[in-house]
Amino acid sequence: MQIKTAVLKASVFNSTQLPKPALPEIAMVGRSNVGKSSLINCLTGRKGLARTSSTPGKTQSINFYLVNEAWYLVDLPGYGYAQVSKKEKASWNRLIEGYLTGRPTLRGLVHLVDIRHPPMESDLVMQDWIRSLGIPALVVATKLDKISRGRRMQHLKAVNAGLGLTNPAIPFSAVTGEGLTELTDALSLWLE
Numbered sequence: 645m646q647i648k649t650a651v652l653k654a655s656v657f658n659s660t661q662l663p664k665p666a667l668p669e670i671a672m673v674g675r676s677n678v679g680k681s682s683l684i685n686c687l688t689g690r691k692g693l694a695r696t697s698s699t700p701g702k703t704q705s706i707n708f709y710l711v712n713e714a715w716y717l718v719d720l721p722g723y724g725y726a727q728v729s730k731k732e733k734a735s736w737n738r739l740i741e742g743y744l745t746g747r748p749t750l751r752g753l754v755h756l757v758d759i760r761h762p763p764m765e766s767d768l769v770m771q772d773w774i775r776s777l778g779i780p781a782l783v784v785a786t787k788l789d790k791i792s793r794g795r796r797m798q799h800l801k802a803v804n805a806g807l808g809l810t811n812p813a814i815p816f817s818a819v820t821g822e823g824l825t826e827l828t829d830a831l832s833l834w835l836e
């Protein structure tokens with residue numbers, strides 16, 4: 645699959661404003677700051693498409709990026725960011741739940757985790773939720789470039805074991821583009 649065009653079509657802050665499901669969608673989920681927006685930029689080859697930040701909690705809306713005028717890449721706000729109030733957490737839950745349970749067009753979920761650390765409790769909760777939804781999903785272990793080559797396998801094993809994955813995570817770096825081909829191939833299969 646070659647991505648020729650990618651444009652932001654909608655930003656949604658409330659589940660009542662979600663666009664009607666129409667074209668196929670693939671969504672990114674993961675902890676705040678894990679690299680969801682960076683992955684979207686890497687995948688589309690458009691550096692400034694999705695806003696990224698070193699401060700967690702950057703993406704607070706669900707953003708719909710129309711790709712090749714044929715399908716949507718969906719950037720979901722991150723979870724697990726400590727500096728948010730109970731009210732904000734509840735609002736995140738409603739928004740994400742509204743999205744995940746109401747999209748017959750959702751072809752697959754990309755669950756991002758940081759390859760540097762073993763999965764956290766919130767990652768396990770998300771992974772369980774994904775399984776219970778029965779939506780096709782794959783795990784991407786991000787920030788691969790931050791781990792020395794000699795230690796990569798060990799970190800990848802910790803991610804796979806920690807999440808109890810039968811299909812191993814795809815190691816990925818938005819900086820070097822490692823893992824990009826494997827990821828693009830997986831998304832293509834979902835879109836067929």
Ligand SMILES: Nc1nc2c(ncn2[C@@H]2O[C@H](COP(=O)(O)OP(=O)(O)OP(=O)(O)O)[C@@H](O)[C@H]2O)c(=O)[nH]1
Nearest residue numbers: 676677678679680681682696697701702703722818
């Ligand atoms: N070295 C390295 N840094 C990365 C990578 N991916 C993301 N980052 C950095 O990590 C920080 C967070 O990236 P974002 O893409 O904004 O993360 P996000 O998951 O969209 O975060 P929220 O919108 O807050 O949920 C930024 O400073 C990125 O430059 C990667 O593969 N390698």
Ligand SMILES: [Mg+2]
Nearest residue numbers: 680681702703
């Ligand atoms: Mg983001």
